[in-house]
Amino acid sequence: MYRYIIKRVLLLIPILIAVSFIVFFIVDLAPGDSIDAVFGNELSTEDKETMREEMGYNDSLLVRYARYIGNVFKGDMGMSVLFKKPALELYLNRVPATLKLAFWGIFIALIIAIPLGVISAIHQNTFIDTLSTILGLLGMSMPSFWFGLLMIILFSLKLGWLPSFGNEGRGSIIMPALTVGVGQAALLMRTTRSSMLEVIRQDYIRTARAKGVKEGVVIYKHALRNALIPIITAAGTQLGIALGGTVVVESVFAWPGVGKLTIDAFNARDTTLVVGCLILTTALSSVLMMFIDIIYAFVDPRIKARYSR
Amino acid sequence: MKKLSYLFSVITLMVTIVIIGVLFTSTEALAAQPEGQNKTPKDKIVFSTRLDFTTMDVTNTPSTITKSVYHSVYNTLVEKDVATNEIIPALAESWTMDSPTEYSFILRQGVKFHDGSDFTSADVKFTYERALEHNSSKSKLASLASIELDGDYALKIVLKQPNMDFLDIITDPTLSILSKNAFEALGDEKGIQQGTGPYKYKEWDQGSYLDLEANDEYWGGKPATNELRLQYISESSSRLIAVKTGEMDFIQDPPLSELANIKADSSLKLLTYPSASVELLFFNTKQPPMDNPDVRRAIEYALNRQDIVDGVFLGNAIPNNNIMHSSNAYYSEIESVDQDIEKAKELLAKAGYADGFELTLISNSSPDSQAICTIVQAQLDEIGITVKYEPLENATHTTVAKSGEGYHMDSCQWSGYAFGPDLGIRELIYSSGSNNYAHYSDAKMDQMIDDAIKIEDKSERIAAYKAIEEYSEDVMVVYPICVKNYTFVSGINVEDIPQPNGPIMNYRNLVSYSE
Numbered sequence: 001m002y003r004y005i006i007k008r009v010l011l012l013i014p015i016l017i018a019v020s021f022i023v024f025f026i027v028d029l030a031p032g033d034s035i036d037a038v039f040g041n042e043l044s045t046e047d048k049e050t051m052r053e054e055m056g057y058n059d060s061l062l063v064r065y066a067r068y069i070g071n072v073f074k075g076d077m078g079m080s081v082l083f084k085k086p087a088l089e090l091y092l093n094r095v096p097a098t099l100k101l102a103f104w105g106i107f108i109a110l111i112i113a114i115p116l117g118v119i120s121a122i123h124q125n126t127f128i129d130t131l132s133t134i135l136g137l138l139g140m141s142m143p144s145f146w147f148g149l150l151m152i153i154l155f156s157l158k159l160g161w162l163p164s165f166g167n168e169g170r171g172s173i174i175m176p177a178l179t180v181g182v183g184q185a186a187l188l189m190r191t192t193r194s195s196m197l198e199v200i201r202q203d204y205i206r207t208a209r210a211k212g213v214k215e216g217v218v219i220y221k222h223a224l225r226n227a228l229i230p231i232i233t234a235a236g237t238q239l240g241i242a243l244g245g246t247v248v249v250e251s252v253f254a255w256p257g258v259g260k261l262t263i264d265a266f267n268a269r270d271t272t273l274v275v276g277c278l279i280l281t282t283a284l285s286s287v288l289m290m291f292i293d294i295i296y297a298f299v300d301p302r303i304k305a306r307y308s309r
Numbered sequence: 310m311k312k313l314s315y316l317f318s319v320i321t322l323m324v325t326i327v328i329i330g331v332l333f334t335s336t337e338a339l340a341a342q343p344e345g346q347n348k349t350p351k352d353k354i355v356f357s358t359r360l361d362f363t364t365m366d367v368t369n370t371p372s373t374i375t376k377s378v379y380h381s382v383y384n385t386l387v388e389k390d391v392a393t394n395e396i397i398p399a400l401a402e403s404w405t406m407d408s409p410t411e412y413s414f415i416l417r418q419g420v421k422f423h424d425g426s427d428f429t430s431a432d433v434k435f436t437y438e439r440a441l442e443h444n445s446s447k448s449k450l451a452s453l454a455s456i457e458l459d460g461d462y463a464l465k466i467v468l469k470q471p472n473m474d475f476l477d478i479i480t481d482p483t484l485s486i487l488s489k490n491a492f493e494a495l496g497d498e499k500g501i502q503q504g505t506g507p508y509k510y511k512e513w514d515q516g517s518y519l520d521l522e523a524n525d526e527y528w529g530g531k532p533a534t535n536e537l538r539l540q541y542i543s544e545s546s547s548r549l550i551a552v553k554t555g556e557m558d559f560i561q562d563p564p565l566s567e568l569a570n571i572k573a574d575s576s577l578k579l580l581t582y583p584s585a586s587v588e589l590l591f592f593n594t595k596q597p598p599m600d601n602p603d604v605r606r607a608i609e610y611a612l613n614r615q616d617i618v619d620g621v622f623l624g625n626a627i628p629n630n631n632i633m634h635s636s637n638a639y640y641s642e643i644e645s646v647d648q649d650i651e652k653a654k655e656l657l658a659k660a661g662y663a664d665g666f667e668l669t670l671i672s673n674s675s676p677d678s679q680a681i682c683t684i685v686q687a688q689l690d691e692i693g694i695t696v697k698y699e700p701l702e703n704a705t706h707t708t709v710a711k712s713g714e715g716y717h718m719d720s721c722q723w724s725g726y727a728f729g730p731d732l733g734i735r736e737l738i739y740s741s742g743s744n745n746y747a748h749y750s751d752a753k754m755d756q757m758i759d760d761a762i763k764i765e766d767k768s769e770r771i772a773a774y775k776a777i778e779e780y781s782e783d784v785m786v787v788y789p790i791c792v793k794n795y796t797f798v799s800g801i802n803v804e805d806i807p808q809p810n811g812p813i814m815n816y817r818n819l820v821s822y823s824e
Contacts, residue, residue: 051444
């Protein structure tokens with residue numbers, strides 16, 4: 001098991017180097033740079049040129065990249081042109097809010113998705129199944145900014161129960177997390193349903209029922225546990241996406257997450273910050289994926305046995 | 310099991326109920342709030358704009374919202390009175406222009422920085438010399454030759470050449486006076502945060518909010534409101550809801566489509582002021598047939614400013630037929646042409662394009678510019694010109710527009726008029742101007758601009774700029790469209806937000822009352 005974890009961590013290094021190079025390359029492809037984007041017409045052409053020279057923008061892509069990666073290995077991810085602060089500090093400031101939103105979002109998604117998916121599966125082709133399919137489709141197709149705004153209108157403007165923006169106070173997480181959660185629940189519910197449908201047709205389920213095991217135990221102990229692997233995979237993927245930032249939700253609720261930071265950095269063509277954000281998000285998501293793999297082992301003893309070999 | 314199924318069905322139905330509940334309930338009934346009888350000023354004001362505060366590094370930002378915060382935390386040597394457009398005292402109590410290149414200032418005594426250090430002439434010298442070391446600010450002080458101190462409270466500034474905009478330029482908040490002592494005692498990062506203004510930095514949660522607290526020792530008197538919070542909410546609908554719920558005292562830039570509802574809402578106040586920027590269309594004279602004056606004039610005849618104001622800004626803008634911003638002290642009314650499709654077609658035929666032609670129009674990513682271009686496309690279609698429109702991302706737009714390649718016309722905003730008339734005009738149509746996206750080069754125009762900056766007499770200078778404005782209309786390389794309004798929405802208990810000085814909002818004297 002430990003060997004497996006170490007292998008996964010080591011694998012992260014080439015992934016991060018590849019991601020950083022691709023991002024560096026793509027950002028460089030578009031005309032214009034952060035000095036044009038941030039300072040616009042405020043500076044004369046000569047002043048901008050001097051700045052470019054000083055900041056090494058005139059060097060070739062490979063030289064700039066090599067310098068950047070060299071500094072990253074020394075723990076320096078560069079200064080943001082837009083905010084005049086270290087990229088690492090800016091990113092780390094936003095991570096707690098992002099983690100909070102991502103985990104609450106996935107928690108809500110799972111509470112909605114697993115029971116609904118199970119019920120749909122065991123009542124396949126009934127009214128309840130159709131109803132949850134419709135709700136699933138609704139959740140999947142409903143734009144999150146629209147659902148978010150509707151909730152703000154109801155819970156903040158009309159009822160006055162919850163704050164409409166920000167990450168302060170006890171109730172502030174509820175609406176952003178619901179918005180993220182409802183969107184994710186739809187996919188998870190469909191995954192749960194199909195995975196359950198596969199499992200409940202298995203012989204051992206029939207055997208359990210024949211032995212007179214209670215239906216609840218059959219479903220939640222025998223069937224659901226075996227159906228969990230695809231659900232965990234889907235949930236992990238969704239969580240990974242949420243960790244990269246849920247830009248729309250962050251904008252609607254003025255939630256200070258990494259998604260908005262990355263977009264602001266992109267708009268300002270702040271290469272240092274963009275690359276920094278993406279490298280760190282990749283690292284965060286990769287670590288998370290590793291945890292998901294480890295969870296598999298606990299859920300499914302067959303996988304654990306394979307790791308131990 | 311069956312019971313459980315129904316329970317879960319009910320839970321999931323909640324989502325639907327939320328949607329239906331909102332859709333079928335009227336917002337009007339809840340929006341109205343009773344007006345209070347006994348009003349007391351609130352301790353804290355919370356407001357929001359679409360832009361985020363970006364940096365405390367004073368010399369180093371073009372962000373208007375950031376400069377607006379500096380206006381509250383720091384002082385410049387002199388300031389501009391928005392109502393009269395006159396330069397008024399700030400940290401300099403008085404000044405004289407000894408010659409076109411020499412200014413003597415007498416400084417205010419007894420002023421303290423937020424760290425407790427005294428403000429003296431050494432701080433002015435330190436600040437301006439520091440600004441000259443920074444690439445992002447040195448061009449503003451390009452005309453400065455030397456600063457001679459005459460004791461702690463007097464100094465003389467010598468310029469390399471006459472620049473009648475010098476006093477206007479030093480009202481820019483990025484030239485706010487910093488404390489030399491604070492930099493030495495506290496280091497650069499803390500030192501730069503010490504201003505002399507009515508508010509001090511309290512807490513900054515980057516990407517979320519910036520808190521300012523009143524400076525009890527402010528030389529101009531302690532501000533009425535103890536604390537200000539600038540909250541970053543990028544989404545305009547969310548900002549509007551936040552002011553409706555009462556969580557915000559005021560916001561800037563609500564969704565334009567909501568203006569009618571805001572006006573009708575008795576619990577809200579809508580305030581508009583002319584913004585700092587002029588919407589412009591450039592004719593790229595490097596690209597035929599835009600080098601032909603008849604073609605440019607034909608396009609001028611084909612366009613209609615009012616349609617753009619109504620269609621894009623829903624009336625929330627002022628048509629501007631002058632490259633100069635209408636609120637600049639050197640703006641004059643000038644004649645321009647009205648839409649005349651027949652005349653436009655005639656001019657096109659004269660230029661040899663009776664059957665029209667195809668042109669490429671570019672813009673930056675501003676939604677306003679994109680909407681303007683769509684209307685321009687339709688208006689030019691009427692005279693047979695087919696417009697290929699290419700919206701570009703901002704940094705790409707700047708690079709393409711500067712190169713002068715691959716486009717015939719360009720739509721963008723220009724806000725260079727906040728600190729005197731020269732910069733605005735010079736950067737726009739001077740042959741080496743950084744924003745000369747028409748790539749226009751005319752020795753006569755350059756000479757007129759170079760002469761105008763040296764004229765001491767104000768009325769003569771206004772006449773000189775009027776001549777430039779008229780000449781610009783004659784050569785028609787830049788088509789000015791309109792000045793968009795800044796829009797503020799506040800609760801009824803908030804005192805009117807003062808008029809901004811160009812792009813600089815005035816947050817110094819905000820007052821909101823609680824019930």
